[in-house]
Amino acid sequence: MLTANKLGKKYKNRWALEPLELELERGMHGLLGPNGAGKSTLMRLLAGLLVPTTGDATLHGSSVRSGSGVRRQIGYVPQTFQLFPQLTARQWLLHVAHLKRIGTRQEREAETARLLRAVHLEAKADLPARTYSNGMIKRLGIAQALVGSPQIVIVDEPAAGLDPEERVRLRNVLAELAYSSVVLFSTHVLSDVDMSCNNVIVLGGGKLRYKGQLAGLAEYAAGKLWEWEASEHEWRAIAAEQLLTARRTKDGIRCRMIADHPPNPYAQAVIPTMEDGYLTLISQLTSGAHR
Numbered sequence: 001m002l003t004a005n006k007l008g009k010k011y012k013n014r015w016a017l018e019p020l021e022l023e024l025e026r027g028m029h030g031l032l033g034p035n036g037a038g039k040s041t042l043m044r045l046l047a048g049l050l051v052p053t054t055g056d057a058t059l060h061g062s063s064v065r066s067g068s069g070v071r072r073q074i075g076y077v078p079q080t081f082q083l084f085p086q087l088t089a090r091q092w093l094l095h096v097a098h099l100k101r102i103g104t105r106q107e108r109e110a111e112t113a114r115l116l117r118a119v120h121l122e123a124k125a126d127l128p129a130r131t132y133s134n135g136m137i138k139r140l141g142i143a144q145a146l147v148g149s150p151q152i153v154i155v156d157e158p159a160a161g162l163d164p165e166e167r168v169r170l171r172n173v174l175a176e177l178a179y180s181s182v183v184l185f186s187t188h189v190l191s192d193v194d195m196s197c198n199n200v201i202v203l204g205g206g207k208l209r210y211k212g213q214l215a216g217l218a219e220y221a222a223g224k225l226w227e228w229e230a231s232e233h234e235w236r237a238i239a240a241e242q243l244l245t246a247r248r249t250k251d252g253i254r255c256r257m258i259a260d261h262p263p264n265p266y267a268q269a270v271i272p273t274m275e276d277g278y279l280t281l282i283s284q285l286t287s288g289a290h291r
């Protein structure tokens with residue numbers, strides 16, 4: 001189990017991440033939060049790549065910064081992943097396996113073949129990386145983090161810049177890993193969390209705002225989500241940022257809005273999704289209600 005105990009990071013006088021407590025068990029954990037919320041800071045602290053200002057992160061009781069034994073149990077994939085464009089995926093993974101001191105050449109070759117299969121890169125394994133799509137490069141980034149079978153896999157924004165097909169492929173790769181490892185990934189794509197995670201962590205303004213089951217996030221919007229059919233005139237009178245969605249229908253414009261009270265007599269309360277709950281929580285932060 002990966003545990004954060006009063007884990008926090010300050011730059012000068014400002015908390016990038018206020019001290020928080022977390023316990024991550026095997027499975028998929030989504031990390032959400034607006035830009036600057038502290039997601040990368042948290043992930044780098046958990047991966048042992050940043051020195052915390054307070055507290056520590058531990059894996060089965062040992063600090064993630066206590067040495068190479070623990071470090072080898074944590075695979076980290078940064079937002080942008082640099083590789084040598086002339087190397088093939090196979091050459092790159094063999095090189096990483098060598099750096100991670102994986103046994104004999106034969107063992108390194110077997111590990112490389114296993115990982116190429118795991119991230120579905122076998123067909124392109126012997127082509128230079130400069131010929132790869134963004135999605136393939138991300139999958140290679142994940143494969144290199146998996147060399148040596150770490151128990152913890154931390155991925156910073158795996159979905160960024162990928163087309164929907166590659167996103168699904170990558171999500172499935174992570175979901176397969178989560179059968180046997182702790183997988184933590186950050187994203188701005190709520191549907192990726194909705195489709196693959198049971199557990200979610202929400203950061204906002206450097207603070208932990210929510211941790212728990214995905215279903216619990218929807219509760220933030222319970223009784224606050226309204227829908228109604230507006231005329232074009234009414235719709236134009238509502239500030240765009242107040243609406244979650246506005247969809248043209250044959251009778252007008254179907255508006256969806258978060259508000260403490262019905263915005264008009266025709267608005268009906270609707271059952272919120274996890275995305276509605278997340279947006280409600282974040283809108284409370286920006287309005288100051290949850291500071």
Ligand SMILES: Nc1ncnc2c1ncn2[C@@H]1O[C@H](COP(=O)(O)OP(=O)(O)OP(=O)(O)O)[C@@H](O)[C@H]1O
Binds near residue numbers: 017
């Ligand atoms: N090296 C640093 N020096 C000073 N401030 C930093 C440093 N790294 C991060 N910060 C600040 O800490 C806060 C959290 O940054 P972080 O990168 O963790 O956010 P994030 O949630 O990952 O954002 P994004 O979604 O934009 O990637 C931000 O206000 C950022 O400016």
